[in-house]
Amino acid sequence: MAGGFAEDGRNLKRAHLYESRITGYFIFACIVGSMGGSLFGYDLGVSGGVTSMDDFLKEFFPKVFRRKQAHLHETDYCKYDNQILTLFTSSLYFAGLISTFAASYVTRSKGRRGSILVGSISFFLGAILNAAAVNVFMLIVGRIFLGIGIGFGNQAVPLYLSEMAPAKVRGAVNQLFQLTTCLGILVANIINYFTEQIHPWGWRLSLGLATVPATLMFIGGLILPETPNSLVERDRLEEAKRILIKVRGTTNIDAEFTDLIEASNAAKAVKHPFRNLLARRNRPQLVLGALGIPAFQQLTGNNSILFYAPVMFQTLGFGSNASLFSTLITGVALVVAALISMALVDKFGRRFFFLEAGAEMFIYMITVAISLAISFGDGKELPKGLGTFLVIIICLFVLAYGRSWGPLGWLVPSELFPLETRSAGQSMVVCVNLIFTALIAQLFLVSLCHLKFGIFLLFATLILIMSSFIYFLLPETKQVPIEEVYLLFQSHWFWKRIVGEETHDAATQMAQKGESTV
Template sequence: MAGGFVGSGMPKRAELYEGRITFYFVLACMVASLGGSLFGYDLGVSGGVTSMDDFLKDFFPKVYRRKQRHLHETDYCKYDNQLLTLFTSSLYFAGLVSTFGASYLTRAKGRRASILFGASSFFVGAVFNAASVNIGMLIIGRIFLGIGIGFGNQAVPLYLSEMAPAKKRGAINQMFQLTTCLGILIANIINYFTEKIHPWGWRLSLGLATVPASLMFIGGLFLPETPNSLVEQGRVDEGRRVLEKVRGTKKVDAEFADLVEASEAAHAVQHPFRNLLKPKNRPQLVIGALGIPAFQQLSGMNSILFYAPVIFQSLGFGSGASLYSSIITSSTLVLATFVSMFLVDKKGRRFMFLEAGIQMISSMTVIAIILALKFGHGVVLPKADSVVLVIMICLFVAAYGWSWGPLGWLVPSEIFPLETRSAGQSMVVCVNLFFTAAIAQCFLASLCHLRYGVFILFACLIVIMSLFIYFLLPETKQVPIEEMAFLWENHWFWKNYVCSPEKKPTGQGNKLAVDA
C-alpha cells in the first residue's frame, strides 16, 4: 500500500496563499538556476576530455597506448585506469567534504552567499585545469571545481524551492536540472569541436567552464535572498518585502505566518544535524538525505554521463562518432527535462518515478542482452546492434531525465522543515557526491571485470529504487513547503515514527489516499 496526502487533513492556511508569477520572481530563479550549469558542464566535459588523444598523451600515456592498440575494436578494458578515473572522481570527493561548510554558510548568511562562493571556487578550478602541466595541477583544479559544485548544489535547489509557490514548485525547481542538462549538452558540443584542435583543444574545453561560473557570480550579485532565509536570519521585515515582491501582492499574511512559525521552530534547534536523527525527522532522513540521493547515482545514469564518449569508443565507435553519440544522448536529456517540467505538477512525483523505473529497467536489460551476445570478441560491433544500443541508451537517458534526474533534487529540497533544511540539503549533497565519486571511480573497472553484467547490476538496483518509492514516498505535489509535516502524519508507515500514540490518525477522516 502506498501512502498519499490526506484530503481532510489538508492544512487550512495553505488555502489562503495568494500570489502570481512575477517577472522579478522568474528572473531571480533563472539566475539562481545557473548553478546547475556548473554541475552539468563538468559532467559533460570530463568524459569527452578523457577520451581525447592529446589529453591522454600529455597525462595518461599508458591509456593512450592501450587505446591505439584497440582503436577499431570492442574492448571492455580499453580505459580501465584508476588514475584516469581519479581525474573525474576527485571533484566529487572535494564536493562531498565542502558541503558541510556550505551548510553553515547557507544557514548563517543565506542561500545567495553560498551561490556566490560556489561560483568563485568553480572559476578558480577551471583556470587551474586549463593551465595544467601535470597531474597535480589537474587534481588541484578539480578540487576547486568540487568545492564550487558542493556549495552550488547545496544552495540552488533550496533557493528555487523556497522562492516557488507551492503549485509551481516542481516545475520551478527543475530549472536546476534543466540548466544541468543544458550544461552537459553544451559541453558535449564543445568537445566535438575542440577534439579537432591539436594539441590544446582539451584546454579550451576545460577553460570554458569559467563562462558559466562568471555568469552565475555576476547574476548572484543581484539576486534577492529567499524570504525563508531572511526570516530565519531575523530580517523579518525584509523577508516580508521580498515575499510581497516575488508574489506580486501584499496579501501574503497566510504564507508569511507559516514562514515565521517555521523560523521560530528553526531557532529552537541548536544542532540541526543532530536533530535530523530524531524520530520526527526519520522520513526526511531516510527518503531525502539517504535514499533518493544514493539511488539517483546507483541508477547508472552518471556512468553514462561521465563516460559516454569512452563507452561508445569501447563499443567500437570512432572518436568523432563517440562524441557525436554523446551529443545525441545529452540532447535527449534536455528534452526529457522539459517533459518533466510540464508533467511533474500535474501527474505528481510518484508517477514520474515509477513510470521511469519500468522504462529504465527495460532499457538496461536490452543493453545487457546485446552486449552479452555480440560484444567483447575483439571485432567491430555490427552497425544494426550499435544503432539499437544508442536507442536504448537514449530511452534510458530520457526516463532518467524526467524522473530521478530532476526529482532527485526536487523532492529532498521540498520535504525538510526549515530547522533542518540546510543541514538536510548538506546531507543530500554529501550522499549524492559520495555515490557520484564512487561510481566515477569504479565504473570503468566494473565495465572491465563485470562486462555486460554491470548493466544487469544497474537494472536490479533500479528495481529496488522503484520499490523504495512505491512504498515510502507520499505524493508531495502542490503541498506548501512549510506544511509537509502533515504528509508524514498520515502515511501508512511514517506515522509510526512522527506521531505520538494519541496523535496517530485513525478513522475515516484520516483515510489514506493511495497514489500507486
C-alpha cells in the same frame, strides 16, 4: 495504501489561504538562480569527453593512449581501466562532498546567495587551473576547486528555487536546476565535439570554458534577492515580508508569512541541526530525502553514461569522433526530458514520474545487457546496426532518467525538510549524492572491465529496488506548501507509526517558549 496525501486538505493548516501570482520579478529570480545547475552540468558533460581525447591522453596518460590505439575499432571492456584517469573525474566529487558541510554553515548563516557566490568563485579558479595544467597534480588540484564550487552550488540552488516558488508550480520551478544542468551537459558535449579537432590544445579550451558558467553564477549571486525563508531565519523580517510580496505578486501573504515565522521559531530552537536530523520526527526526511533518494539517483547508472559516454562508446568500438557525436544525442535527450518533466510534474506528480520512468529504465538496462552478452566480446568489431540500436536504447534510458530520477532527485529532497533542518538536510543530500557520484565515477570503468555486460544487470536490479522504495515510502508532495510537507508523514500508512501526529507542532511550541528541542 502507499500513495501520497498531497491533495487531502484536512492534513494541511493554511495552504488554502496562500495567494500568489507569477510575476516578472519571480521569473527573473528563478532563472538567474538556476544558473548554478550549469556548473554541475558542464562538468558532467566535459570530463568524459576530455578523457577520451587523444591529445589529453598522450600528455597525461600515455599508457591508456597506447592501449586505446591498439584496440581502436574493437570491443575492449578494459580499454580505459586506469584508476588515475578515473580519479581525474571522481576527485571533483570527493571534494564536493567534503565542502558541502562548510556550505551548510554558509547557507544557514549567510543565506542562499552566500553559498552561490562562494561556489562560483571556487569553480572559476578550478577551471583556470585545469586549462593551464602541465601535470596530473595540477589537474587534480583544479578538480578539487571545481568540486568545492559544485558542493556549494548544489547545496544552495535547489533550496533557493524551492523556497522562492509557490506550491502550485514548485515542481516546475525547482526543475530549472535540472534544466540548466542538462543544458550545461549539452553545451559541454557540443564544445567537446569541436575542440577534439583542435590539436594539440583543444582539451584546454573545453576545460577552460567552465569559467563561463562560473561567471554567470557569480553575477547571479550578486543581483539575486535572498529567499524570504532565509531572511526570516536570520531575523530580517521586514525585508523578508517585502521580498515575499514582490515574488508572490500580492500583499495578501499573511498566511504564508505566519508559516515562515513558525518554521523559523522551530529552527532557532535547534542548536545542532545535523543532530536534529536524527530525531524521530525527522526520520522520514532522513531516510527518504537525505539518504535514499540521493543515493539511488546515482545508482540508476545514468551518470556512468554521462561521465563516460565517449569512453564507453569507444570501448564498444566506436571511433573517437563518432563517440563524441553519440554523446551529443544523449545531451539533447536530457534537455528534452527536463522540459517534459517541468511541464508535467506538477500535474501528474512526483511518484508517477519516479515509477513510470523506473519501469522503462529497468527494461532498457536489461536490453543493453542482453545485447552485449550475445554480440560482444573482447577483440570483436561492433556491428553497425547493433551499434545504432545501442545508441537508441541508451538515449531512451537517458530520456527516462532525465524526466524522473534526474530532476526529482533534487526536487523531492528540497521539499521534504522543515526549515529547522533544511540547510543541514540539503548538505546531507549533496553529501550522499556526491559520495555515490564519486564512487560511480571511480569504479565504473574497472567494473565494466571485470563485470562486462553484467554491470548493466546490476544497475537493472538497483532500479527495481529503488522503484519499490518510492512506491512504498514516498507520499505525493505536489502542490503542498513547503512548510507543511511534514504533515504528509503524519497520515502516511508507514511513517505515521514513527512520527506520530503532534511532533512538529510540539517542537514549534517549545521553540516559541525558548526551549531547546535537541
